Amino acid sequence: MELFGINLTAGRETYVVGDVISGEVIIQSSKDEVIEDLVVSICGIAHVEWKKCFTKYQETESYYNVKKTLIDVTSARKERKLSRRVPWVKYFELDVPEDTFPPNFYSDHGYIRNDVTVTLKLKGGKEHVTSRPFKIIDVTSLATHFEDSQRSCSQVSSFRSSTQSWTRIRLPAHILPCEGDSSVVKIGFECSPGYCKDEIDLIQRIDYRVNEVNVFTKYSVINCNGTRRQSGGDVTWTELIVPKKQLPIIHHCRLISVRYYLKKSPIKSDKFSWLPLSWQRGPEILIINSLHR
Structure with missing residues (x-):
């Protein structure tokens, strides 16, 4: 070998x-x-190892x-x-x-x-x-700082230096087609009313490999066309309407993975909380080009 x-x-x-x-x-x-x-x-x-009587x-x-x-x-x-x-x-x-x-x-x-x-x-x-x-x-928060030139669902053009609170669960999400428009899809998920009342952005994370040693990560905010919420008891059904996105091609680099997160930004606060999404169907449907690993 x-x-x-x-x-x-x-x-x-x-x-x-x-x-x-x-x-x-x-x-x-x-x-x-x-x-x-x-x-x-x-x-x-x-x-553990020890000696006793030679x-x-x-x-x-x-x-x-x-x-x-x-x-x-x-x-x-x-x-x-x-x-x-x-x-x-x-x-x-x-x-x-x-x-x-x-x-x-x-x-x-x-x-x-x-x-x-x-x-x-x-x-x-x-x-x-x-x-x-x-x-x-064992930590409950990590610091992060990065910028993005795209506009978010809440029309924020960049991230600020902030405390990033990492949750320990993944949120099951459903990808649904939009009738009459194949260029956009709906991402539906259930969450607590307290979580969904704040501004929510959809974050795309792409990992690229440069060579056998070096890897870099690109974060971007997916611009949402709209947000719908429907309350029902203890949970709120939320739908984000987002366009399918072309993956950026980086010359001489190989795509490793694409992941998605929800970023909640409470009003009048600099603290962001992140929630990784798990999919009932693969997230490839969010990408114009098929994803091959």
């Missing part, structure tokens, strides 16, 4: 509880091979383990094929569990750490394993 590694999106090494760990598995083989199984996992490991003891315990199968024998053969000396790349996403975790720790007597691990099984029984460490920190 000439190359078998993990690249985390934007080179991140630190995450918060409820965050999404994403990246790519990169494989390059010295000969033609066929993948039988490719599994990515994130796990927290606590290890005997060495050790104990290892996993306090969480999240796995996802990327390729198996049921996948299409063209997806499983590794061509000689041709890089093969597979994108992945995993959610950090909702829990309280100890910080990373290293000493002569043991360690506590978090790893992203990829296990590759090839036809014929050969197995390869690679890992990459990361950190989980």
Whole structure:
């Protein structure tokens, strides 16, 4: 195996509880091979070792383990094929569990750490394993600052330096067609009346890869054509009418992923809260060009 590694999106090494760990598995083989199984996992490991009467003891315990199968024998053969000396790349996403975790720790007597691990099984029984460490920190807010030249739903032309409050859940969203106009779509979701009464913007995040080491992220506000709200008891059904958007093409860069967030800006406040969207259907419908990873 000439190359078998993990690249985390934007080179991140630190995450918060409820965050999404994403990246790519990169494989390059010295000969033609066929993948039988490719599994990515994130796990927290606590290890301790000690001596007693000249005997060495050790104990290892996993306090969480999240796995996802990327390729198996049921996948299409063209997806499983590794061509000689041709890089093969597979994108992945995993959610950090909702829990309280100890910080990373290293000493002569043991360690506590978090790893992203990829296990590759090839036809014929050969197995390869690679890992990459990361950190989980316990924070409720992170600072951010970026600008955007587009206009938002609330006619704001740029972001200001602010406190970005990260939620630990994803909001299920539905993409609905607009009758008589194929250039726009409706994004519908349910939220609490208190959340929906404030100004809401739709944020598009695009991750690009420059090379095997460098990744950059572009944020932009999608200009909404209108907002509709319908209250019903404890929840409010909200629809954002947005145009389908052309993905910007960056020369010599490869598209990794496209994600969407709701940004709530309370009136008379500089604090923004962010809510990642999960889709009942893929977000590709929001993009004029088909998205291929």
